[in-house]
Amino acid sequence: MARVIESVVGHQNEISQLFQLKQAGRWPHAVMFVGPSGIGKMKMALAFAQVLVCDESPEACGLCGACIRIEKQQSESLTVIKPDPELTRPVIKVEKIRDLLDSLSLSSMGSARVVIIDQAQTMNPQASNALLKTLEEPSENIFFILITNDVHQFLPTIRSRTQVVRFTALTYDEVKKIKPALPDWTYRSCRGQIDRLELLSSPEGKAQREEALTFFDQFCSDENFLLDKTWKDSVKDRSWAQFSINCWLQMSRDAIILKTQAQKFILNTDQSERLKQLYSLSANKLGWLCQHLIAAERDINANADTSLVFENLWIQYARVD
Ligand SMILES: [Zn+2]
Structure with missing residues (x-):
């Protein structure tokens, strides 16, 4: 109990900003916690659910029944909604929101209730509209905390009804504090995200990265890259394509850093052989790669045809000096 x-690592500015709102009696009926995945937004939401529900202390006592039940996520004052995991593309359907609204209307007046909606951007349009009606007519003691990694996926009407709090990725030291004793390159390459750190440090994640880097070797050196069918099949898996592009981007970035002699900023500290090869490319070509890999990442996120993205990238790359 x-x-x-107290178990949140980092985010000190956001925490004090939120406490100030609470203390000033200006806690909004709906807040949106925005930031990359794997940085502790859910933990923050549970922490502030305690703050909102605890009657013993304005900063949550952590000891009373209400606080303990929130911590265990077994509280009648707390509802956590998540997308259905079994679907290929996660989605929060309207039925879930309707059930929630029914239960809220039945709940006893007076005591505070907190609703956390995780990955709230996965609400389908009907679900968003159902929620919107409630956000437009907020009840006294019902507090919504929407969690998302992409604020742009919401209807503007939802965004305008919530107070957005932005969280940034964790620092190297914060990540290391949460998950100590992992290889140095995993801390550097995880972009301050624990979910990414867990993937990279798992045997499966290490194998995936090796595969992505071998794919990059092929991209850089195979004159018949376009004729190869194997990679075209593999990039049909969009998340794999995203993962690969990100590994490539980090390697290209590292090679540029090597040229500036700032070794201590290298992310892929275990890849000196590959980095040596990339180093032999011109600064112009490496700069081009970084710029266009960022664009490719954006295109893939925006549902572009993945094989076309890689094809175009290679055709243009082959022409850069
Ligand atoms: Zn308490």
Whole structure:
């Protein structure tokens, strides 16, 4: 039993900003926690659910029944909604939101209730509209915390009804504090995200990265890259394509850094052989790669045809000096 806030690593500015809102009696009926995945937004939401529900202390006591039940996520004052995991593309359907609204209308007046909607951007349009009606007519003691990694996927009407709080990725030291004793390159390459760190440090993640880097070797050196069918099949898996592009981008970035002699900023500290090869490319070509890999990442996120993205990238890359 404890105050959840004490187990949060990092985000000190956001925490004090939120406490100030609470203390000033200006806690909004709906907040949106925005930031990359794997940085502790859910933990923050649970921490502030304690703060909103605890009657013993304005900063949550961590000891009373209400606080303990929130921590265990077994509280009648707390509802956590997540997308259905079994679907290929996660989605929060309207039925879930309707059930939630029914239960809220039945709940006793007076005591605070907190609703956390995780990956709230996966609400389908009907679900968003159902929620919107409630956000437009907020009840006194019902507090919504929407969690998302992409604020742009919401209807503007939803965004305008919530107070957005932005969280940034964790620092190297914060990540290391949460998951100690992992290889140095995993801390550097995880972009401050624990979910990414867990993937990269798992045997499966290491194998995936090796595969992505071998694919990059092929991209850089195979004159018949376009004729190869194997990679075209593999990039049909969009998340694999995203993962690969990101590995390539980090390697290209590292090679540029090597040219500036700032070794301590290298991310892929275990890849000196490959980096040596990339180093032999011109600064112009490496700069081009970084710029166009970022664009490719954006295109793939925006549902572009993945094989076309890689094909175009290679055709243009082959022409750059
Ligand atoms: Zn308490």
